[in-house]
Amino acid sequence: MKNLFAFIFLLITTISFAWAQDFITRGKIEFEVKRNIKRIVSAQQGAGDGFLSSLPEFDISYRDLIFSWNQSIYQPGRKNLTSVFPSSGEVYIDLEKRQSIRKSRFIDEEYVLADTLQKIRWKIENETRKIAGWECRKAVGRIYDSVYVVAFYCPEMIPQGGPELFSGLPGMILGLAIPRQYTTWFATKIEIANIDETKIVPPVIKKNKQYNKKELAEIMLKKFKDSGMWKDATLERVLQSMSSYTLQ
Known part of the structure; x- marks a missing residue:
C-alpha cells in the first residue's frame, strides 16, 4: 500500500511538472x-494634402504586457524617440473578476477609470502563424x-488576455489588428x-480617485465645452469616444 501511494504521488508530480513545462x-x-498615421489623419475632415505629405506613413511605439495567471498590467515599453504618439497610459486587468482599471491622460490631467471588460464575440479560424517564435x-x-x-492567440499561454483591453480567447493574444483604426499590435x-x-498592480495617480465611465464622461464633456474643442459634444458621443481601445 505504501508503494502504491508513493507511485500515485510520483505520477501526479510528473504530470504537474510536464503540464508546467508545456x-x-x-x-x-x-x-x-x-499606426498608419496618414490613413488616420486623412480620415479626419479638414486634413489638407500639404499637411498629409509632411507626415510619416507609420508611427511605431512599444508597450509591455506583464501577466501572471488572471492578472496583468499593460504599460509603456521602450521608447521610440520618433513616435508621434508617446503614451503614459496603463491598464490593469483581472480576468477572473472581468474588471479593468485604466489610467489615461485627457487634455492636462490624468484619470483612472474602473470598468468591466467588454465581452467580444470571437470566431476561431483554422489559419495559423508564428509570432515571436510562438505558434x-x-x-x-x-x-x-x-x-x-483580427487576432492571433497562443494556446500554450493559459491566461486569456492580450494587449489593451482585449481578452476572451483560449490563450494569450500575441497579434491584433483593427482595420478601421489602421492599427496593429504584434509581439x-x-x-x-x-x-x-x-509590477502587476492597478495604476494610481496623485489624486488616487477612480471614476466609472459615466462619471469620467461627464468630466470630459464639461472640459470639451469649456475649451471649445468639441462644441456639439453630448454625453452619449463622449461615452462612445471613450470606448476606443487605443490608449493615450
Whole structure:
C-alpha cells in the first residue's frame, strides 16, 4: 500500500511538472504598436494634402504586457524617440473578476477609470502563424457591433488576455489588428523567466480617485465645452469616444 501511494504521488508530480513545462501561466510580452498615421489623419475632415505629405506613413511605439495567471498590467515599453504618439497610459486587468482599471491622460490631467471588460464575440479560424517564435491561431471578433478585429492567440499561454483591453480567447493574444483604426499590435519579444510580478498592480495617480465611465464622461464633456474643442459634444458621443481601445 505504501508503494502504491508513493507511485500515485510520483505520477501526479510528473504530470504537474510536464503540464508546467508545456503551458505558460506568467510572462512578459513586448508589443510593437504600429499606426498608419496618414490613413488616420486623412480620415479626419479638414486634413489638407500639404499637411498629409509632411507626415510619416507609420508611427511605431512599444508597450509591455506583464501577466501572471488572471492578472496583468499593460504599460509603456521602450521608447521610440520618433513616435508621434508617446503614451503614459496603463491598464490593469483581472480576468477572473472581468474588471479593468485604466489610467489615461485627457487634455492636462490624468484619470483612472474602473470598468468591466467588454465581452467580444470571437470566431476561431483554422489559419495559423508564428509570432515571436510562438505558434498562434487566428480568430476574428467584433466590437461595438460593427468594428471588426483580427487576432492571433497562443494556446500554450493559459491566461486569456492580450494587449489593451482585449481578452476572451483560449490563450494569450500575441497579434491584433483593427482595420478601421489602421492599427496593429504584434509581439516582438516574449520572456517567461524572471518575471517581476510585483509590477502587476492597478495604476494610481496623485489624486488616487477612480471614476466609472459615466462619471469620467461627464468630466470630459464639461472640459470639451469649456475649451471649445468639441462644441456639439453630448454625453452619449463622449461615452462612445471613450470606448476606443487605443490608449493615450
